[in-house]
Amino acid sequence: MIGRLNHVAIAVPDLGAAQAQYADTLGARVGAPQDEPDHGVTVVFIELPNTKIELLHPLGEDSPIRGFLDKNPSGGIHHMCFEVEDILAARDRLKAEGARVLGNGEPKIGAHGKPVLFLHPKDFNGCLIELEQV
Ligand SMILES: C[C@@H](C(=O)O)C(=O)SCCNC(=O)CCNC(=O)[C@H](O)C(C)(C)COP(=O)(O)OP(=O)(O)OC[C@H]1O[C@@H](n2cnc3c(N)ncnc32)[C@H](O)[C@@H]1OP(=O)(O)O
Numbered sequence: 001m002i003g004r005l006n007h008v009a010i011a012v013p014d015l016g017a018a019q020a021q022y023a024d025t026l027g028a029r030v031g032a033p034q035d036e037p038d039h040g041v042t043v044v045f046i047e048l049p050n051t052k053i054e055l056l057h058p059l060g061e062d063s064p065i066r067g068f069l070d071k072n073p074s075g076g077i078h079h080m081c082f083e084v085e086d087i088l089a090a091r092d093r094l095k096a097e098g099a100r101v102l103g104n105g106e107p108k109i110g111a112h113g114k115p116v117l118f119l120h121p122k123d124f125n126g127c128l129i130e131l132e133q134v
């Protein structure tokens with residue numbers, strides 16, 4: 001059911017510093033910061049030949065990554081995003097398997113303008129999973 005690895009997300013305490021590190025130290029192709037108010041984050045995408053890295057920084061008072069950064073003040077890998085062809089079919093299959101779909105269970109539009117859903121990290125070996133319909 002899951003397809004390509006769309007991105008690996010890293011929560012970072014200083015977005016400008018992380019952006020500069022990927023651009024200058026690692027020599028990567030780094031995009032511009034993008035506010036995602038519906039998701040409570042500002043994101044920067046880094047284009048790699050085979051996938052993307054998403055740098056995440058909290059946006060607003062109720063950011064879902066605030067607790068993670070409080071626990072990991074120097075940052076850390078936050079989630080992996082897998083592509084699916086049919087996100088509602090994927091959601092229903094996962095729910096039937098007992099996985100917890102986060103939020104209200106309905107897809108939101110993600111940073112690429114496509115529907116996304118998140119699955120509880122405790123149901124997947126401590127790894128928060130994002131699904132994106134492509
Ligand atoms: C723009 C979009 C896109 O790409 O298109 C995005 O990616 S938006 C990316 C940001 N959006 C999201 O992440 C939306 C989905 N996430 C959420 O709803 C939340 O972040 C949760 C995953 C429910 C966690 O929320 P919160 O940290 O407030 O809850 P909590 O403190 O009760 O955490 C429950 C347990 O999960 C652990 N936990 C929390 N975040 C985790 C993570 N990212 N990876 C692995 N474990 C994690 C905590 O340490 C804790 O474990 P212990 O109990 O063992 O201490």
Ligand SMILES: [Co+2]
Pocket residue numbers: 007009054079081130
């Ligand atoms: Co993401």
